[in-house]
Amino acid sequence: MSAVRIGPYTLRNNLILAPMAGVTDQPFRTLCQRLGAGMVVSEMVSSDMSLWDSRKSRLRRIHEGDPEPRSVQIAGGDAQMMAAAARANVEAGAQIIDINMGCPAKKVCNKAAGSALLRDEALVSEILEAVIGAVQVPVTLKIRTGWDRANKNGLNVAKIAEQAGIQALAVHGRTRADLYTGEAEYDTIAAIKQAVSIPVFANGDITSPEKARAVLDATGVDGLLIGRAAQGRPWIFREIEHYLRTGQHLPTPGLDEVERILLEHLAALHAFYGDVMGVRIARKHVGWYLATRPGGKEFRSRFNALDETHAQCANVREFFRECRQSLETKDEQGVAA
């Protein structure tokens, strides 16, 4: 796979953290990039700038020290509002503007937005042209394969996007009507890749190095967007990168490293959101990290009752201490037997 270029930016590898509202905040983006993602995309920001003053919106916007290239995703259904939002984000430091036409949420800022736009190709065109005309930085687009299974117009939208000057296209292998059900399909993505000459990224259900290889082979795309599989497993990027490059698996990170990463993540969340909000947001991340570990579920319900930052860190340390102890006990029993 050759390196992907988006405007002046050459990505370090072709694995991108998919935008996820409520998940891909600055602490998580920074961690994923450190652990191997070639690019990370912000949580979507509404194009309705009257909403931008809330604390939540301020935290979602671009920040000093964000991983580069700083790609900011905007969502909305009005071309002029989208253009203005793109401009304001570039003034605030965005280096790439990503347009959300992939999110199935019914309404963003009281208008059809996200993947709902796919139904109206004229409006798609109008929005893309307005945004591209408003900024000097590269504009990318994220779509689904179509409106519903009877109207898989992803291919048309891809051609419209290329024509308008979109510089890279990410395609989630589900229609809007599928929401998150069923399995992502990659045939439509392969057809889109064949039909356009801008970089195309495949997205949906890429959960392992083998699946990444299979999707790349099946579609011929230029890169992959990985979303949910990175939750609680930000090292998935280096695992996939290594496997694609060498055909070999990296060893899974040991308890010590997972503990270190999780504590670093907790500290970053506490610092970024402040104690009260940081403690709340940390709960879901800790749940994801520990979901598959023995005792993880029970730990989670105790952890969710904690409301102090230092108690969260101390309890995570204790959890890992117990994990190590139970491993040692098992080893001793193995030796004795």
Ligand SMILES: Cc1cc2nc3c(=O)[nH]c(=O)nc-3n(C[C@H](O)[C@H](O)[C@H](O)COP(=O)(O)O)c2cc1C
């Ligand atoms: C919690 C959550 C939030 C999401 N938020 C966004 C978003 O803000 N913008 C967007 O384009 N897609 C959003 N998505 C969709 C993901 O970017 C991605 O397309 C989808 O999860 C499929 O990829 P995956 O199977 O690798 O998770 C979100 C998905 C999840 C699970």
